[in-house]
Amino acid sequence: METEDLAAFLSRFESDTFVLAAAEKVGFAPGQCRFLIEMFANEARTYTPIVEQRIKPDMKVLEIGSGLGFVSLWLARRNVNVKQLEPTAGPFDVFAKLATEIAACSGRVPPDRLTIGAEDLDPAQHGTFDFLFSFNVLEHVADLDRAMAAMATVLVPGGTMLHCCPNYTFPYEPHLNIPLVPFAPTLTKRLFPARITAQKLVWDSLNFVTARRLRRLAHRNGLEIELVRGQMAGQIERLIADPIFSARHLGNASGKAIGAVLRAARSMGLLALLSQVPPDLLTPMTAIFRKPMVTS
Template sequence: MKTSSSPCVPASPRDERSPVPGDVLERYFELHAPELQTANLRERVLIEQRNLAKQDAIVDLVLDRLGPLDRPARVLDIGAGVGSMLRRMSQRGLQAHGVEPSVEQCRLAMAHLPAGKAGLVNAVGERLPYRDNTFDAVVSMSVLEHCRDQRLMLSEGVRVLRPGGIWYLVFPNYLFVWEPHYDLFWPPMLPRALKTFYVRLRGRDPRYLDELTFTTPGSMRRLLQGLPARVEDLGLDLFLARLRSTETISVPALARIVGTLRALGVLKPLEWAARLGVYHPVVWIIHKLETA
Protein backbone atom coordinates (compact mmCIF):
# COMPACT_ATOMS: atom_id res chain seq x y z
CA MET A 1 0.00 0.00 0.00
CA LYS A 2 1.17 3.50 -0.76
CA THR A 3 2.03 5.74 2.16
CA SER A 4 2.04 9.07 0.39
CA SER A 5 -0.25 11.89 1.43
CA SER A 6 -1.10 14.30 -1.34
CA PRO A 7 -4.28 16.05 -2.45
CA CYS A 8 -6.01 14.79 -5.58
CA VAL A 9 -6.67 17.45 -8.19
CA PRO A 10 -10.25 17.82 -9.47
CA ALA A 11 -10.93 17.38 -13.17
CA SER A 12 -13.81 18.78 -15.20
CA PRO A 13 -17.08 19.09 -13.19
CA ARG A 14 -20.00 16.68 -13.62
CA ASP A 15 -23.68 16.93 -12.77
CA GLU A 16 -23.60 17.14 -8.96
CA ARG A 17 -27.08 15.63 -8.51
CA SER A 18 -26.48 12.35 -10.35
CA PRO A 19 -24.82 9.09 -9.18
CA VAL A 20 -21.29 8.25 -10.24
CA PRO A 21 -21.22 8.23 -14.07
CA GLY A 22 -21.23 4.85 -15.76
CA ASP A 23 -17.99 5.41 -17.65
CA VAL A 24 -16.19 6.16 -14.39
CA LEU A 25 -17.52 2.95 -12.84
CA GLU A 26 -16.47 0.90 -15.85
CA ARG A 27 -12.93 2.25 -15.54
CA TYR A 28 -13.04 1.61 -11.77
CA PHE A 29 -13.93 -2.03 -12.39
CA GLU A 30 -11.05 -2.34 -14.88
CA LEU A 31 -8.68 -1.28 -12.09
CA HIS A 32 -9.63 -4.35 -10.06
CA ALA A 33 -7.09 -7.16 -9.99
CA PRO A 34 -7.45 -9.41 -13.08
CA GLU A 35 -8.33 -12.43 -10.92
CA LEU A 36 -11.42 -10.56 -9.67
CA GLN A 37 -12.78 -9.39 -13.01
CA THR A 38 -15.88 -11.54 -13.39
CA ALA A 39 -19.32 -10.68 -14.73
CA ASN A 40 -20.86 -11.18 -11.28
CA LEU A 41 -18.41 -8.84 -9.61
CA ARG A 42 -18.89 -6.22 -12.33
CA GLU A 43 -22.65 -6.33 -11.74
CA ARG A 44 -22.15 -5.95 -7.99
CA VAL A 45 -19.74 -3.02 -8.41
CA LEU A 46 -22.25 -1.17 -10.59
CA ILE A 47 -25.09 -1.84 -8.12
CA GLU A 48 -23.10 -0.89 -5.02
CA GLN A 49 -21.50 2.28 -6.32
CA ARG A 50 -24.74 3.72 -7.74
CA ASN A 51 -26.98 2.70 -4.85
CA LEU A 52 -28.07 6.14 -3.67
CA ALA A 53 -30.73 4.69 -1.36
CA LYS A 54 -28.11 2.70 0.55
CA GLN A 55 -25.75 5.68 0.68
CA ASP A 56 -28.56 7.89 1.97
CA ALA A 57 -29.41 5.31 4.63
CA ILE A 58 -25.81 5.40 5.86
CA VAL A 59 -25.81 9.21 5.96
CA ASP A 60 -29.15 9.18 7.82
CA LEU A 61 -27.80 6.67 10.34
CA VAL A 62 -24.65 8.72 10.94
CA LEU A 63 -26.60 11.94 11.42
CA ASP A 64 -29.08 10.22 13.73
CA ARG A 65 -26.29 8.86 15.96
CA LEU A 66 -24.50 12.22 16.04
CA GLY A 67 -27.62 14.12 17.05
CA PRO A 68 -28.17 17.86 16.48
CA LEU A 69 -25.14 19.92 15.43
CA ASP A 70 -24.91 23.69 14.96
CA ARG A 71 -22.95 23.18 11.73
CA PRO A 72 -22.61 20.62 8.92
CA ALA A 73 -21.07 17.37 10.15
CA ARG A 74 -17.42 16.88 9.23
CA VAL A 75 -17.04 13.30 7.93
CA LEU A 76 -14.05 11.26 6.72
CA ASP A 77 -14.39 8.32 4.29
CA ILE A 78 -11.41 5.97 4.76
CA GLY A 79 -10.83 4.02 1.57
CA ALA A 80 -12.97 6.30 -0.57
CA GLY A 81 -12.42 4.26 -3.73
CA VAL A 82 -14.02 5.88 -6.74
CA GLY A 83 -15.69 8.43 -4.45
CA SER A 84 -19.36 7.42 -4.65
CA MET A 85 -19.97 7.73 -0.90
CA LEU A 86 -17.88 10.87 -0.73
CA ARG A 87 -19.94 12.39 -3.53
CA ARG A 88 -23.22 11.50 -1.83
CA MET A 89 -22.12 12.94 1.52
CA SER A 90 -21.23 16.24 -0.14
CA GLN A 91 -24.59 16.26 -1.94
CA ARG A 92 -26.27 15.88 1.45
CA GLY A 93 -24.51 18.96 2.78
CA LEU A 94 -21.82 17.28 4.89
CA GLN A 95 -18.24 18.49 5.00
CA ALA A 96 -16.94 15.44 3.17
CA HIS A 97 -13.31 14.34 3.16
CA GLY A 98 -11.73 11.10 2.02
CA VAL A 99 -8.48 9.18 1.82
CA GLU A 100 -7.68 6.59 -0.85
CA PRO A 101 -4.35 4.73 -1.27
CA SER A 102 -4.75 4.16 -5.03
CA VAL A 103 -3.57 7.06 -7.18
CA GLU A 104 -5.62 5.79 -10.12
CA GLN A 105 -8.82 5.64 -8.07
CA CYS A 106 -8.15 9.13 -6.73
CA ARG A 107 -7.96 10.43 -10.28
CA LEU A 108 -11.20 8.69 -11.20
CA ALA A 109 -12.96 10.05 -8.14
CA MET A 110 -11.88 13.61 -8.78
CA ALA A 111 -13.25 13.35 -12.33
CA HIS A 112 -16.79 13.46 -10.93
CA LEU A 113 -16.59 15.00 -7.45
CA PRO A 114 -18.05 18.51 -7.23
CA ALA A 115 -15.20 21.01 -7.09
CA GLY A 116 -14.77 22.64 -3.68
CA LYS A 117 -17.39 20.46 -1.99
CA ALA A 118 -15.39 17.32 -1.18
CA GLY A 119 -11.73 16.79 -0.35
CA LEU A 120 -9.80 13.67 -1.32
CA VAL A 121 -6.22 12.81 -0.34
CA ASN A 122 -3.98 10.02 -1.59
CA ALA A 123 -3.13 8.34 1.74
CA VAL A 124 -3.61 5.12 3.71
CA GLY A 125 -5.81 4.36 6.69
CA GLU A 126 -2.80 3.48 8.83
CA ARG A 127 -1.42 7.00 8.47
CA LEU A 128 -4.22 9.58 8.32
CA PRO A 129 -2.97 13.10 7.51
CA TYR A 130 -5.30 14.84 10.00
CA ARG A 131 -4.98 16.17 13.52
CA ASP A 132 -6.53 14.50 16.56
CA ASN A 133 -10.26 15.08 17.12
CA THR A 134 -10.84 16.48 13.61
CA PHE A 135 -14.02 14.67 12.50
CA ASP A 136 -17.53 14.19 13.81
CA ALA A 137 -17.80 10.87 11.98
CA VAL A 138 -15.73 8.37 10.04
CA VAL A 139 -17.07 5.97 7.41
CA SER A 140 -15.17 2.90 6.22
CA MET A 141 -16.62 0.01 4.23
CA SER A 142 -14.72 -3.12 3.16
CA VAL A 143 -11.33 -1.53 3.79
CA LEU A 144 -10.09 -3.03 7.05
CA GLU A 145 -9.38 -6.43 5.47
CA HIS A 146 -6.96 -4.76 3.04
CA CYS A 147 -4.81 -3.18 5.77
CA ARG A 148 -1.53 -4.80 6.77
CA ASP A 149 -1.66 -3.24 10.24
CA GLN A 150 -5.31 -3.38 11.28
CA ARG A 151 -4.63 -2.29 14.85
CA LEU A 152 -2.93 0.86 13.54
CA MET A 153 -5.85 1.66 11.23
CA LEU A 154 -8.33 1.23 14.07
CA SER A 155 -6.19 3.44 16.28
CA GLU A 156 -5.93 6.12 13.57
CA GLY A 157 -9.68 6.12 12.89
CA VAL A 158 -10.43 6.61 16.58
CA ARG A 159 -7.69 9.24 16.92
CA VAL A 160 -9.11 11.59 14.28
CA LEU A 161 -12.64 11.37 15.76
CA ARG A 162 -13.69 14.00 18.27
CA PRO A 163 -14.86 12.63 21.64
CA GLY A 164 -18.49 11.63 21.15
CA GLY A 165 -17.93 11.07 17.44
CA ILE A 166 -18.83 7.84 15.63
CA TRP A 167 -17.29 5.49 13.11
CA TYR A 168 -19.54 3.53 10.71
CA LEU A 169 -17.35 0.47 10.09
CA VAL A 170 -18.14 -2.47 7.79
CA PHE A 171 -15.79 -5.37 7.08
CA PRO A 172 -16.21 -9.00 5.91
CA ASN A 173 -16.77 -11.69 8.49
CA TYR A 174 -14.55 -14.57 7.46
CA LEU A 175 -16.53 -16.93 9.66
CA PHE A 176 -19.18 -16.76 6.94
CA VAL A 177 -19.49 -18.98 3.85
CA TRP A 178 -19.04 -16.20 1.29
CA GLU A 179 -15.87 -14.46 0.09
CA PRO A 180 -16.96 -11.06 -1.31
CA HIS A 181 -13.85 -10.27 -3.36
CA TYR A 182 -13.78 -13.50 -5.34
CA ASP A 183 -17.59 -13.70 -5.17
CA LEU A 184 -17.37 -17.36 -4.15
CA PHE A 185 -18.90 -19.65 -1.57
CA TRP A 186 -16.19 -20.08 1.02
CA PRO A 187 -15.37 -22.77 3.61
CA PRO A 188 -14.61 -20.68 6.71
CA MET A 189 -11.63 -21.10 9.05
CA LEU A 190 -9.36 -22.74 6.48
CA PRO A 191 -5.58 -22.21 6.85
CA ARG A 192 -4.01 -20.16 4.09
CA ALA A 193 -2.64 -23.13 2.16
CA LEU A 194 -6.10 -24.70 1.97
CA LYS A 195 -7.64 -21.36 0.97
CA THR A 196 -5.19 -21.23 -1.94
CA PHE A 197 -6.02 -24.82 -2.90
CA TYR A 198 -9.77 -24.13 -2.74
CA VAL A 199 -9.57 -21.02 -4.92
CA ARG A 200 -7.55 -22.95 -7.50
CA LEU A 201 -10.06 -25.80 -7.29
CA ARG A 202 -12.79 -23.30 -8.21
CA GLY A 203 -10.80 -22.35 -11.29
CA ARG A 204 -9.64 -18.96 -10.00
CA ASP A 205 -6.26 -17.32 -9.55
CA PRO A 206 -5.40 -17.25 -5.80
CA ARG A 207 -2.90 -14.36 -5.99
CA TYR A 208 -5.41 -11.83 -4.60
CA LEU A 209 -5.46 -13.74 -1.31
CA ASP A 210 -2.12 -12.05 -0.59
CA GLU A 211 -3.96 -8.70 -0.54
CA LEU A 212 -6.29 -9.79 2.26
CA THR A 213 -5.85 -9.93 6.02
CA PHE A 214 -8.80 -12.04 7.16
CA THR A 215 -11.13 -10.36 9.62
CA THR A 216 -13.57 -11.65 12.21
CA PRO A 217 -15.60 -9.77 14.84
CA GLY A 218 -13.63 -11.37 17.66
CA SER A 219 -10.22 -10.51 16.23
CA MET A 220 -11.21 -6.90 15.62
CA ARG A 221 -12.68 -6.51 19.11
CA ARG A 222 -9.36 -7.68 20.52
CA LEU A 223 -7.52 -5.09 18.44
CA LEU A 224 -9.82 -2.36 19.78
CA GLN A 225 -8.94 -3.17 23.37
CA GLY A 226 -7.23 -0.24 25.06
CA LEU A 227 -8.65 2.32 22.63
CA PRO A 228 -11.20 4.89 23.89
CA ALA A 229 -14.04 3.27 21.98
CA ARG A 230 -17.31 1.37 22.43
CA VAL A 231 -18.81 -0.93 19.77
CA GLU A 232 -22.49 -0.85 18.82
CA ASP A 233 -23.17 -3.94 16.71
CA LEU A 234 -25.84 -3.54 14.01
CA GLY A 235 -25.05 -6.78 12.18
CA LEU A 236 -27.75 -9.05 13.60
CA ASP A 237 -30.61 -6.71 12.77
CA LEU A 238 -29.18 -6.22 9.27
CA PHE A 239 -28.86 -9.96 8.71
CA LEU A 240 -32.44 -10.62 9.81
CA ALA A 241 -33.65 -7.80 7.53
CA ARG A 242 -31.81 -9.40 4.61
CA LEU A 243 -33.49 -12.72 5.28
CA ARG A 244 -36.88 -10.98 5.19
CA SER A 245 -36.25 -9.02 1.99
CA THR A 246 -33.80 -9.84 -0.78
CA GLU A 247 -33.97 -6.19 -1.90
CA THR A 248 -31.55 -5.37 0.91
CA ILE A 249 -28.92 -7.85 -0.40
CA SER A 250 -26.39 -6.24 -2.74
CA VAL A 251 -24.81 -9.52 -3.93
CA PRO A 252 -27.10 -10.83 -6.71
CA ALA A 253 -26.11 -14.49 -6.28
CA LEU A 254 -26.83 -14.39 -2.54
CA ALA A 255 -30.13 -12.62 -3.14
CA ARG A 256 -31.24 -15.43 -5.44
CA ILE A 257 -30.19 -18.10 -2.95
CA VAL A 258 -32.00 -16.43 -0.04
CA GLY A 259 -35.09 -16.06 -2.21
CA THR A 260 -35.00 -19.78 -2.99
CA LEU A 261 -34.52 -20.71 0.68
CA ARG A 262 -37.42 -18.49 1.67
CA ALA A 263 -39.64 -20.13 -0.94
CA LEU A 264 -38.67 -23.54 0.51
CA GLY A 265 -39.44 -22.33 4.04
CA VAL A 266 -35.98 -23.12 5.43
CA LEU A 267 -34.80 -19.70 6.66
CA LYS A 268 -35.61 -20.31 10.35
CA PRO A 269 -32.39 -22.29 11.03
CA LEU A 270 -30.36 -19.36 9.69
CA GLU A 271 -32.23 -16.95 11.95
CA TRP A 272 -31.62 -19.15 14.99
CA ALA A 273 -27.93 -19.49 14.15
CA ALA A 274 -27.57 -15.72 13.80
CA ARG A 275 -29.36 -15.07 17.11
CA LEU A 276 -26.95 -17.49 18.80
CA GLY A 277 -24.05 -15.44 17.42
CA VAL A 278 -22.81 -18.08 14.98
CA TYR A 279 -22.82 -15.58 12.14
CA HIS A 280 -24.04 -12.22 11.13
CA PRO A 281 -22.42 -9.51 8.97
CA VAL A 282 -20.07 -7.03 10.63
CA VAL A 283 -21.67 -3.59 10.66
CA TRP A 284 -20.49 -1.57 13.63
CA ILE A 285 -20.89 1.89 15.01
CA ILE A 286 -17.76 2.65 17.01
CA HIS A 287 -18.41 5.42 19.53
CA LYS A 288 -15.38 7.41 20.68
CA LEU A 289 -15.70 7.86 24.41
CA GLU A 290 -16.33 11.37 25.73
CA THR A 291 -13.52 10.97 28.25
CA ALA A 292 -10.90 10.42 25.52
Protein backbone atom coordinates in the same frame (compact mmCIF):
# COMPACT_ATOMS: atom_id res chain seq x y z
CA MET B 1 -31.88 24.79 -2.76
CA GLU B 2 -30.86 21.16 -3.38
CA THR B 3 -33.78 19.29 -4.94
CA GLU B 4 -32.08 16.33 -6.62
CA ASP B 5 -32.49 13.06 -4.71
CA LEU B 6 -29.88 10.35 -4.31
CA ALA B 7 -31.32 8.12 -7.05
CA ALA B 8 -31.26 10.94 -9.59
CA PHE B 9 -27.75 11.96 -8.55
CA LEU B 10 -26.39 8.46 -9.05
CA SER B 11 -28.31 7.81 -12.26
CA ARG B 12 -26.50 10.63 -14.05
CA PHE B 13 -23.25 8.68 -13.74
CA GLU B 14 -24.87 5.45 -14.93
CA SER B 15 -26.10 7.03 -18.16
CA ASP B 16 -24.61 5.83 -21.45
CA THR B 17 -23.41 9.36 -22.17
CA PHE B 18 -21.35 9.62 -19.00
CA VAL B 19 -20.03 6.05 -19.09
CA LEU B 20 -18.77 6.33 -22.67
CA ALA B 21 -17.22 9.77 -22.11
CA ALA B 22 -15.57 8.70 -18.85
CA ALA B 23 -14.25 5.47 -20.35
CA GLU B 24 -12.59 7.36 -23.19
CA LYS B 25 -11.14 9.97 -20.86
CA VAL B 26 -9.63 7.56 -18.32
CA GLY B 27 -8.62 4.83 -20.76
CA PHE B 28 -10.95 2.08 -19.54
CA ALA B 29 -12.99 -0.23 -21.74
CA PRO B 30 -16.63 0.97 -21.63
CA GLY B 31 -17.75 -2.36 -20.17
CA GLN B 32 -15.23 -2.14 -17.34
CA CYS B 33 -16.19 1.44 -16.67
CA ARG B 34 -19.90 0.61 -16.56
CA PHE B 35 -19.32 -2.35 -14.24
CA LEU B 36 -17.41 -0.24 -11.72
CA ILE B 37 -19.87 2.66 -11.81
CA GLU B 38 -22.94 0.44 -11.46
CA MET B 39 -21.38 -1.57 -8.64
CA PHE B 40 -20.29 1.45 -6.58
CA ALA B 41 -23.49 3.39 -7.29
CA ASN B 42 -25.51 0.41 -6.13
CA GLU B 43 -23.47 0.18 -2.94
CA ALA B 44 -24.03 3.90 -2.39
CA ARG B 45 -27.80 3.43 -2.68
CA THR B 46 -27.61 0.82 0.05
CA TYR B 47 -25.20 2.47 2.47
CA THR B 48 -25.79 6.22 2.13
CA PRO B 49 -29.03 6.17 4.17
CA ILE B 50 -27.17 4.37 6.98
CA VAL B 51 -24.66 7.22 7.10
CA GLU B 52 -27.17 10.06 6.68
CA GLN B 53 -29.25 8.98 9.67
CA ARG B 54 -26.19 9.24 11.93
CA ILE B 55 -24.94 12.64 10.81
CA LYS B 56 -25.90 15.78 12.69
CA PRO B 57 -25.34 19.41 11.66
CA ASP B 58 -21.79 20.73 12.09
CA MET B 59 -20.25 17.26 12.31
CA LYS B 60 -16.84 16.70 10.74
CA VAL B 61 -16.98 13.43 8.83
CA LEU B 62 -14.36 11.15 7.26
CA GLU B 63 -15.05 8.31 4.84
CA ILE B 64 -12.41 5.59 5.03
CA GLY B 65 -11.87 3.95 1.65
CA SER B 66 -14.13 6.13 -0.48
CA GLY B 67 -13.75 4.13 -3.71
CA LEU B 68 -15.39 6.08 -6.53
CA GLY B 69 -16.56 8.65 -3.98
CA PHE B 70 -20.32 8.52 -4.50
CA VAL B 71 -21.24 8.57 -0.79
CA SER B 72 -18.96 11.48 0.11
CA LEU B 73 -19.93 13.42 -3.02
CA TRP B 74 -23.58 13.09 -2.08
CA LEU B 75 -22.94 14.13 1.53
CA ALA B 76 -21.02 17.19 0.29
CA ARG B 77 -24.05 18.14 -1.81
CA ARG B 78 -26.06 18.03 1.43
CA ASN B 79 -23.59 20.50 2.99
CA VAL B 80 -21.93 17.89 5.22
CA ASN B 81 -18.34 18.73 6.19
CA VAL B 82 -16.87 15.52 4.80
CA LYS B 83 -13.43 14.35 3.71
CA GLN B 84 -12.44 11.23 1.81
CA LEU B 85 -9.57 8.86 2.47
CA GLU B 86 -8.52 6.67 -0.45
CA PRO B 87 -4.95 5.47 -0.96
CA THR B 88 -3.76 5.79 -4.55
CA ALA B 89 -1.58 2.66 -4.43
CA GLY B 90 -2.39 -1.00 -4.06
CA PRO B 91 -4.77 -3.35 -5.85
CA PHE B 92 -7.57 -0.81 -6.11
CA ASP B 93 -5.66 2.14 -7.62
CA VAL B 94 -7.50 1.58 -10.91
CA PHE B 95 -10.33 3.54 -9.31
CA ALA B 96 -8.33 6.75 -8.99
CA LYS B 97 -8.77 8.14 -12.51
CA LEU B 98 -12.44 7.26 -12.64
CA ALA B 99 -13.08 8.69 -9.17
CA THR B 100 -11.45 11.96 -10.24
CA GLU B 101 -13.64 12.14 -13.35
CA ILE B 102 -16.78 11.45 -11.32
CA ALA B 103 -15.85 14.16 -8.81
CA ALA B 104 -15.23 16.65 -11.62
CA CYS B 105 -18.70 15.99 -13.03
CA SER B 106 -20.56 15.97 -9.72
CA GLY B 107 -21.68 19.57 -10.02
CA ARG B 108 -20.07 20.78 -6.79
CA VAL B 109 -16.61 21.28 -5.34
CA PRO B 110 -15.70 17.73 -4.29
CA PRO B 111 -14.60 16.86 -0.74
CA ASP B 112 -10.92 16.98 0.13
CA ARG B 113 -9.27 13.60 -0.45
CA LEU B 114 -6.51 12.19 1.73
CA THR B 115 -4.38 9.88 -0.41
CA ILE B 116 -2.97 7.96 2.55
CA GLY B 117 -3.68 4.74 4.34
CA ALA B 118 -5.88 4.78 7.43
CA GLU B 119 -2.84 3.75 9.48
CA ASP B 120 -1.21 7.09 8.61
CA LEU B 121 -3.96 9.31 10.02
CA ASP B 122 -2.56 11.91 12.40
CA PRO B 123 -4.73 14.42 14.30
CA ALA B 124 -1.99 17.08 14.16
CA GLN B 125 -1.78 16.81 10.38
CA HIS B 126 -5.26 15.76 9.30
CA GLY B 127 -7.51 17.10 12.04
CA THR B 128 -10.13 15.30 14.10
CA PHE B 129 -13.58 14.02 13.21
CA ASP B 130 -16.93 13.43 14.88
CA PHE B 131 -17.87 10.50 12.66
CA LEU B 132 -15.82 8.03 10.60
CA PHE B 133 -17.32 5.34 8.40
CA SER B 134 -16.36 2.65 5.92
CA PHE B 135 -18.11 0.00 3.87
CA ASN B 136 -16.34 -3.19 2.80
CA VAL B 137 -12.93 -1.67 3.54
CA LEU B 138 -11.59 -3.01 6.85
CA GLU B 139 -11.03 -6.48 5.40
CA HIS B 140 -8.56 -4.97 2.90
CA VAL B 141 -6.45 -2.99 5.41
CA ALA B 142 -3.00 -4.57 5.56
CA ASP B 143 -2.13 -3.37 9.07
CA LEU B 144 -5.49 -3.29 10.79
CA ASP B 145 -3.98 -2.85 14.27
CA ARG B 146 -2.20 0.37 13.25
CA ALA B 147 -5.19 1.58 11.25
CA MET B 148 -7.61 1.17 14.13
CA ALA B 149 -5.21 2.92 16.50
CA ALA B 150 -4.80 5.82 14.06
CA MET B 151 -8.54 6.14 13.46
CA ALA B 152 -9.07 6.24 17.22
CA THR B 153 -6.63 9.16 17.53
CA VAL B 154 -8.53 11.31 15.00
CA LEU B 155 -11.92 10.51 16.57
CA VAL B 156 -13.06 13.20 18.99
CA PRO B 157 -14.21 12.21 22.49
CA GLY B 158 -17.87 11.33 22.12
CA GLY B 159 -17.35 10.53 18.44
CA THR B 160 -18.47 7.44 16.56
CA MET B 161 -17.05 5.12 13.92
CA LEU B 162 -19.21 2.81 11.82
CA HIS B 163 -17.61 0.01 9.82
CA CYS B 164 -19.39 -2.62 7.73
CA CYS B 165 -17.29 -5.57 6.62
CA PRO B 166 -17.28 -9.38 6.44
CA ASN B 167 -16.84 -11.39 9.61
CA TYR B 168 -14.51 -14.27 8.79
CA THR B 169 -15.61 -16.17 11.87
CA PHE B 170 -18.36 -17.26 9.50
CA PRO B 171 -16.75 -19.62 6.94
CA TYR B 172 -17.48 -17.72 3.74
CA GLU B 173 -15.52 -15.30 1.54
CA PRO B 174 -17.96 -12.90 -0.20
CA HIS B 175 -15.60 -11.33 -2.75
CA LEU B 176 -14.78 -14.67 -4.36
CA ASN B 177 -18.04 -16.36 -3.31
CA ILE B 178 -16.28 -19.40 -1.85
CA PRO B 179 -16.51 -21.23 1.48
CA LEU B 180 -13.59 -20.90 3.87
CA VAL B 181 -11.88 -23.51 5.93
CA PRO B 182 -12.41 -21.86 9.35
CA PHE B 183 -9.39 -19.75 10.30
CA ALA B 184 -7.24 -21.46 7.62
CA PRO B 185 -6.92 -19.26 4.51
CA THR B 186 -3.90 -21.22 3.29
CA LEU B 187 -5.88 -24.46 3.25
CA THR B 188 -8.77 -22.68 1.54
CA LYS B 189 -6.36 -21.56 -1.18
CA ARG B 190 -5.41 -25.18 -1.81
CA LEU B 191 -9.06 -26.15 -2.21
CA PHE B 192 -9.97 -23.35 -4.65
CA PRO B 193 -6.76 -22.60 -6.58
CA ALA B 194 -8.40 -21.56 -9.86
CA ARG B 195 -10.91 -19.18 -8.26
CA ILE B 196 -8.27 -17.58 -6.06
CA THR B 197 -5.70 -17.27 -8.85
CA ALA B 198 -8.29 -15.52 -11.02
CA GLN B 199 -8.74 -12.87 -8.30
CA LYS B 200 -5.29 -12.94 -6.77
CA LEU B 201 -5.08 -9.20 -6.06
CA VAL B 202 -8.31 -9.28 -4.08
CA TRP B 203 -7.36 -12.46 -2.21
CA ASP B 204 -3.92 -11.14 -1.33
CA SER B 205 -5.46 -7.94 0.06
CA LEU B 206 -7.66 -9.74 2.60
CA ASN B 207 -6.79 -9.77 6.31
CA PHE B 208 -9.69 -12.09 7.30
CA VAL B 209 -10.91 -9.81 10.07
CA THR B 210 -13.21 -11.31 12.70
CA ALA B 211 -15.62 -9.92 15.28
CA ARG B 212 -13.30 -11.13 18.02
CA ARG B 213 -10.42 -9.14 16.54
CA LEU B 214 -12.51 -5.97 16.33
CA ARG B 215 -13.54 -6.35 19.96
CA ARG B 216 -9.91 -6.78 20.96
CA LEU B 217 -8.86 -3.70 18.97
CA ALA B 218 -11.68 -1.65 20.48
CA HIS B 219 -10.55 -2.56 23.99
CA ARG B 220 -6.91 -1.83 23.16
CA ASN B 221 -7.76 1.64 21.86
CA GLY B 222 -10.18 2.66 24.60
CA LEU B 223 -13.29 2.37 22.42
CA GLU B 224 -16.70 0.94 23.14
CA ILE B 225 -18.02 -1.44 20.49
CA GLU B 226 -21.46 -2.70 19.47
CA LEU B 227 -22.18 -5.25 16.75
CA VAL B 228 -25.59 -4.64 15.18
CA ARG B 229 -27.94 -7.60 15.04
CA GLY B 230 -29.76 -8.73 11.91
CA GLN B 231 -27.08 -7.90 9.36
CA MET B 232 -26.92 -11.36 7.78
CA ALA B 233 -30.69 -11.53 7.39
CA GLY B 234 -30.59 -8.09 5.78
CA GLN B 235 -27.85 -9.23 3.42
CA ILE B 236 -29.88 -12.24 2.35
CA GLU B 237 -32.90 -10.02 1.76
CA ARG B 238 -30.71 -7.85 -0.44
CA LEU B 239 -29.50 -10.89 -2.39
CA ILE B 240 -33.12 -11.70 -3.13
CA ALA B 241 -34.38 -8.20 -3.90
CA ASP B 242 -31.40 -6.31 -5.39
CA PRO B 243 -30.74 -7.47 -8.98
CA ILE B 244 -27.31 -5.82 -9.31
CA PHE B 245 -26.10 -7.22 -5.99
CA SER B 246 -27.60 -10.62 -6.76
CA ALA B 247 -25.93 -10.76 -10.19
CA ARG B 248 -22.53 -10.17 -8.56
CA HIS B 249 -22.94 -12.89 -5.95
CA LEU B 250 -25.45 -15.33 -7.43
CA GLY B 251 -24.90 -14.87 -11.14
CA ASN B 252 -23.78 -18.39 -12.03
CA ALA B 253 -25.76 -21.62 -12.13
CA SER B 254 -24.94 -22.61 -8.55
CA GLY B 255 -25.77 -19.09 -7.43
CA LYS B 256 -29.24 -19.31 -8.94
CA ALA B 257 -29.84 -22.51 -7.02
CA ILE B 258 -28.68 -20.79 -3.82
CA GLY B 259 -31.03 -17.90 -4.59
CA ALA B 260 -33.96 -20.30 -4.81
CA VAL B 261 -33.02 -21.78 -1.42
CA LEU B 262 -32.80 -18.31 0.11
CA ARG B 263 -36.23 -17.33 -1.20
CA ALA B 264 -37.70 -20.54 0.21
CA ALA B 265 -36.06 -19.84 3.57
CA ARG B 266 -37.54 -16.36 3.63
CA SER B 267 -41.02 -17.64 2.78
CA MET B 268 -40.81 -20.06 5.72
CA GLY B 269 -39.78 -17.27 8.09
CA LEU B 270 -36.34 -18.73 8.72
CA LEU B 271 -34.52 -15.44 8.15
CA ALA B 272 -36.12 -13.99 11.25
CA LEU B 273 -34.32 -16.64 13.29
CA LEU B 274 -30.98 -15.21 12.21
CA SER B 275 -31.71 -12.07 14.20
CA GLN B 276 -31.57 -14.20 17.34
CA VAL B 277 -28.06 -15.48 16.59
CA PRO B 278 -25.22 -13.49 18.20
CA PRO B 279 -23.76 -11.19 15.52
CA ASP B 280 -20.23 -12.29 16.44
CA LEU B 281 -20.98 -15.58 14.65
CA LEU B 282 -22.51 -14.19 11.44
CA THR B 283 -21.46 -12.21 8.40
CA PRO B 284 -21.41 -9.42 7.42
CA MET B 285 -21.00 -7.30 10.53
CA THR B 286 -21.78 -3.68 11.23
CA ALA B 287 -19.51 -2.53 14.04
CA ILE B 288 -20.18 0.74 15.85
CA PHE B 289 -17.26 2.13 17.84
CA ARG B 290 -17.70 4.97 20.31
CA LYS B 291 -14.98 7.01 21.98
CA PRO B 292 -16.00 7.88 25.55
CA MET B 293 -16.12 11.48 26.64
CA VAL B 294 -13.23 12.62 28.75
CA THR B 295 -14.20 12.84 32.40
CA SER B 296 -12.37 14.86 35.03
